[in-house]
Amino acid sequence: MGHETDDAVVAALVEIVSCVMGIPTDKVRTDASFQNSLNIDSIGMLEVVLGIESRLQVSIPDAEIRRFADGSIEDAATWIRNELRLQGSGSREAPRSDGRGR
Secondary structure, eight states, X not given: OOOOOHHHHHHHHHHHHHHHHTOOGGGOOTTSBTTTTTOOOHHHHHHHHHHHHHHHOOOOOHHHHHHXXXXXXXXXXXXXXXXXXXXXXXXXXXXXXXXSOO
């Protein structure tokens, strides 16, 4: 997808959460916790992650998914921007499989 601006990453996350939760984008607070404030359950979180991976072309490891769930949209956007910068610089190793397709 190329380099995302800070606002574009947050906007994409807001749109994804809005779609998954079925709420208007103006009701999605970027400082709210995915689980505690936005009440996104584990299935909803998986849908959010799949949306992020598809739309922003970034792979999110399982450990980060757990952190995303406890964090906010802003927290997730910070991680995604850093990951996109690493991918763009070519300094990141190719993802490794644990033998179970992860």
